[in-house]
Amino acid sequence: MAHALLGCIADDFTGATDLANMLVRGGMRTVQTIGVPAAGIHIEADALVVALKSRTAPAEEAVRQSLEALNWLRSQGCRQFYFKYCSTFDSTDKGNIGPVAEALLDALGEDFTIACPAFPENGRTIYRGNLFVGEVLLNESGMENHPLTPMTDPNLVRVLQRQTKSKVGLIRFDTVAKGAEAIRARIDELKEEGIRLAIADALCDADLYALGKACRDLALVTGGSGIALGLPQNFHSADLLVYSGDAADLPKVDGKAVVLAGSASKATNAQVAQWRASKPSFRVDPIALSRGEAVVESAFEFAQRHLSKGETVLVYATSSPDEIKAVQKDLGVETAGHLVETALASIARRLLDVGVRKFVVAGGETSGAVVQALNVQTLRIGQQIDPGVPVTQSIGAHHGAPLALALKSGNFGTTDFFAKALKAM
Known part of the structure; x- marks a missing residue:
């Protein structure tokens, strides 16, 4: 072995x-x-x-x-x-x-x-x-x-x-x-x-x-x-490793795609802004979540409408530093973060059930919540999209097929990262 x-x-x-x-x-x-x-x-x-x-x-x-x-x-x-x-x-x-x-x-x-x-x-x-x-x-x-x-x-x-x-x-x-x-x-x-x-x-x-x-x-x-x-x-x-030229090769994954962004970093804010300028997006409001409003259900329905037309949707909670401070003042740091992560993870799980197989996720905490909600336990690592961010693929079938994921640290990626990631998948 x-x-x-x-x-x-x-x-x-x-x-x-x-x-x-x-x-x-x-x-x-x-x-x-x-x-x-x-x-x-x-x-x-x-x-x-x-x-x-x-x-x-x-x-x-x-x-x-x-x-x-x-x-x-x-x-x-x-x-x-x-x-x-x-x-x-x-x-x-x-x-x-x-x-x-x-x-x-x-x-x-x-x-x-x-x-x-x-x-x-x-x-x-x-x-x-x-x-x-x-x-x-x-x-x-x-x-x-x-x-x-x-x-x-x-x-x-x-x-x-x-x-x-x-x-x-x-x-x-x-x-x-x-x-x-x-x-x-x-x-x-x-x-x-x-x-x-x-x-x-x-x-x-x-x-x-x-x-x-x-x-x-x-x-x-x-x-x-x-x-x-x-x-x-x-x-x-030390002759312990033979170079593997195909180490990044992954099989193709078919299916619908979604972009989920929970990071508040400058890079992710810019990426979200570029996407919103021309493509469908839905903002998850942590204050509305705290009031018990049906934010997850609304986001899921919004995504489904656009997916049915062959469009990829961005669901995001990304905000400016001032907006984040205001929310944290009202809700507390841990509560605000937990609400957003839980909501995006729940949306991801619902989208998986309707045929989404490709997930681009921005933010470390958000990525953690999403992969756990999708019940992903192991990932094979593929080609680089941007420095520090590769395409990955789940090992083991989910609803009959593996999933493709791009899990991005908030600070990483060019402003057109979301589009590049979807193309790389």
Whole structure:
């Protein structure tokens, strides 16, 4: 029985597909699971990615879920492990990146790992420990307004240090630029200094490849999806992996399609605005939901009318930061988010029952709620639509056929992403 080489734990659903996309690009046949599979289940793949919904969970719960995922991945025979979080380091001063990374290190009996959320292809770079989004620092990028994890400090060394009792260090850009051997030497220095976690600078893909190569012997790597670029080559070099040129090939899925958007990010707002300019859309109002109005039923009926005419519909709850703050003031942060996620998930389930087989979903929390409502448990990873977002396909039949899904992190994708995703499916 073949065993997976790389076992990955992602703190949300879109982050999981983002990481899986990188591994497929490196020639690794990759399967993503929704949650931790039952004990005894064995999956044939080069890389396994367990998608959790732990990013905004209480730290203790995030640690528990992550350790459960680690135990399952170890049972699959994985040789190396990867903890994946957002390229904007989404977290609070209480966690969850620091507590989960520490718990995984403890469980593996290891004393060091790196933390590198850089993803230059999507504008995320790290310089002297400071995270940039495009041309601006993280705290000026719009992430300071995130409803659940507002990022007001761009210095990741400080951010991570507030989340952990372990000493946090830095692998600076000038070391990274010298290549893998220089990075390994710096890791040895940091370990001698008692540092257990180190932020790694990265300005371009070449830096990510160097970091990936330098992490060859680390049992645990943590970061965004970018650093995964350099990991497949380590397995190739050790003759453990034969490059699979068809790793991204998926069979065609026939059926109707829908777009669901719950993210409040700038990118998703722009994508929603472009769609609404010329195509049918329905807005889910959280205030109306809180009053018990038949929003789900109205959205479903609206979608059905247009689907019957061969049109694809967008159902969205995306709002501006000011609108979100007003809603949260009335309903509370958790209640507002839960109402929207539950409504979009319910709409997705109803549309599945009337023949929709293709789902484009924007937002990590929304994606998690939707895939659970659709009873999707495992995904095969296909071709890239935009950086960080691949086409995926459910394993196992739903109403007689697999489903095609594009699960997009809120901040990712060009303004015409929805149309591109539907075409890629």
